[in-house]
Amino acid sequence: MSERTPEERELIERIWWLIQFRWVALAGVLGTIWLARQGLGVYFPTGPVYGVAAGLGVINLFFTWDAARVLKGNSGEDLRVRFARVFANVQIALDLVVLTLLLHFAGGITNPFRAFYIFHVIVASILLSRKAAYLQTALAIVLFEEMALAEYFGWIPHVPLEGYADPDAYRQFSHLAGDSFVLISTLTIAVCIATSLTAKLREKRARIVRLMLQIEEKARELQEANEKLLVLDKLKTEFMLRVTHELRSPLAAIQSNLGVVINGYLGSLEPQQKELLARADLRAKGLLHLINELLSLSRMRSGNYIRRREILCLEKIIEEVIHLLRPQAEAKSLTLDVMMPDVPLPVEADRESMIEVFTNLVSNAIKYTPSGGKITVDAAREGQHIRVRVADTGIGIGPEDLPHVFEEFYRTQHARETDREGTGLGLPIVKQLVEMHGGSVSVESQEQKGSCFQVILPAVEAGVRSEKSALAISG
Numbered sequence: 001m002s003e004r005t006p007e008e009r010e011l012i013e014r015i016w017w018l019i020q021f022r023w024v025a026l027a028g029v030l031g032t033i034w035l036a037r038q039g040l041g042v043y044f045p046t047g048p049v050y051g052v053a054a055g056l057g058v059i060n061l062f063f064t065w066d067a068a069r070v071l072k073g074n075s076g077e078d079l080r081v082r083f084a085r086v087f088a089n090v091q092i093a094l095d096l097v098v099l100t101l102l103l104h105f106a107g108g109i110t111n112p113f114r115a116f117y118i119f120h121v122i123v124a125s126i127l128l129s130r131k132a133a134y135l136q137t138a139l140a141i142v143l144f145e146e147m148a149l150a151e152y153f154g155w156i157p158h159v160p161l162e163g164y165a166d167p168d169a170y171r172q173f174s175h176l177a178g179d180s181f182v183l184i185s186t187l188t189i190a191v192c193i194a195t196s197l198t199a200k201l202r203e204k205r206a207r208i209v210r211l212m213l214q215i216e217e218k219a220r221e222l223q224e225a226n227e228k229l230l231v232l233d234k235l236k237t238e239f240m241l242r243v244t245h246e247l248r249s250p251l252a253a254i255q256s257n258l259g260v261v262i263n264g265y266l267g268s269l270e271p272q273q274k275e276l277l278a279r280a281d282l283r284a285k286g287l288l289h290l291i292n293e294l295l296s297l298s299r300m301r302s303g304n305y306i307r308r309r310e311i312l313c314l315e316k317i318i319e320e321v322i323h324l325l326r327p328q329a330e331a332k333s334l335t336l337d338v339m340m341p342d343v344p345l346p347v348e349a350d351r352e353s354m355i356e357v358f359t360n361l362v363s364n365a366i367k368y369t370p371s372g373g374k375i376t377v378d379a380a381r382e383g384q385h386i387r388v389r390v391a392d393t394g395i396g397i398g399p400e401d402l403p404h405v406f407e408e409f410y411r412t413q414h415a416r417e418t419d420r421e422g423t424g425l426g427l428p429i430v431k432q433l434v435e436m437h438g439g440s441v442s443v444e445s446q447e448q449k450g451s452c453f454q455v456i457l458p459a460v461e462a463g464v465r466s467e468k469s470a471l472a473i474s475g
C-alpha cells in the first residue's frame, strides 16, 4: 500500500469537512431567506430558492453516502486518493453552480451574496492543485457572467429583489460592467494570493516531512550504532576482566617474591641492590593496585558484582576505615577528626563495598592534603537518608576539573604532581558502588582550599531494620 502524502491525507479529511460545512451553508441559506423576508421586508418568490436548497440537501446526502462508501470502505489507497481529488473538484464545481442558481432566483447581479464566490475560490486554492484552483475560479467567473449577461439580454427572466435593489439595475450596462469587473478582479487576486500561499505552505510542510524522515533515519542509525557499541563494550569489559585476572596472580607472586628478597630471607643485600628491588616492589604494588581497581570496575560493569547485602551500622564501618588509615594521616602530620552521631546509622549494604567507598574517599583526602592539614569526617541521619562528608584542607580541585573527577582515569594536573602513583579509578568506583546502593555522591571544592565529598545513602526504615536486624547487623 502506498503511503499518503500530507496533502492527500488533508484532502481526504477535508472532504468530510466540506460535506459537514455544506449542511451549515444550507442552514445559512434558509436563515437568510427567512431574515430577508421577515426581518428586512425584501420580497422575492421563495419557491425556486427553496427548490435549489432542497436539491443541495439531496446532493449532500448523496455525497455523504458516496464518500463513506469509497473513503471508509476497503478500496485501494490509490483509488481513494484519486476519488478524493475528483470528488473535491466535483463538489466545489457543484457548489458554484448552486450559488449561481441561488443568485439567479434572488436578484441576479443585484444580490450581495455574489461575493461568496470568493469562499469557493479560497477552498479550491487550499485543497486542489494550482491548476484546478484556477479552473474553478474561471468556472465561477463564467457562471456569474453567463447569468448576468443572459439576464441583461433577456435570454432568461430576471427575478428582482423588491425592497432591496433597483429592479432595473440588471439592465444597466454600467452596473453589469462594474460588478463584473469587481468580481473578476477580486476572484483573480484571491486565487493568485491563496494558491501562492498554499504552495509555500506545502513546500514548507514537504521540507518538514523530509527532515522528519531524515531524523527518523538518523535515530535508527544511532540506535543501531548504540547497540553495536553496547556489544563491543561488553566484549571489552569481558576482555579487561580476563586480562586483569590473568595478570593479577603472577604480579602478586612477583611482589611476594620481591618481599622475600628485600627482607633478606635469602641473604643480605648490597644497599644498591636493596634500593633497586624496593623501587621494583613499589612499582609492582602500584600495578597491583591498578589491576585490583580495574577488576572491580570491570566486574561492576559486567553486572558480575553481586555481593551480600545486610543491615550495617555505617558509623562503625567508617570508624573501622578511620582506624586503618589513621597511621597514614599521622605519618603526614594531618589532623583527622571524626564526628559521628550518638544514634546508629543503619543502611542495607554490602560491607566490602562500604569499606571500599570510604577507604577511597579518606585515603584521597590523606593523599591530596599537604602535611599539617586537617581532614574531617562527619555523618548524620537526614530524614530517609544518611549523609557522610569527607572534607579536607588539601590541594582542592579547579572548577574546570570538578565535573570530570568521577570519570575513569581522570586525574588533575595538580594531583599528578602530588601523587604519581594514582590511577584515576578510585572515584569512578566510589560512584558506581554508591549508585548501586541507591545513593549518590557529589563534591564541592576550591583550589588550594580543600575539597568536600558527600555521600548520600538510603537509610533503613526502623521497621525493616528491626525485622532484618535479627538476621544480620554488623559493622
Ligand code: ADP
Pocket: 360, 364, 365, 368, 392, 394, 395, 396, 397, 405, 410, 411, 412, 413, 415, 416, 421, 422, 423, 424, 425, 426, 427, 428, 450, 451
Ligand atoms: P586517584 O586518586 O588514584 O588519582 P581517584 O579516582 O580517586 O583517582 O581521583 C580522581 C582525581 O580526583 C584525582 O586524581 C584528583 O585529581 C581528584 N581528587 C580526588 N580526591 C581529591 C581530594 N580529596 N582533593 C583533591 N583532589 C582530589
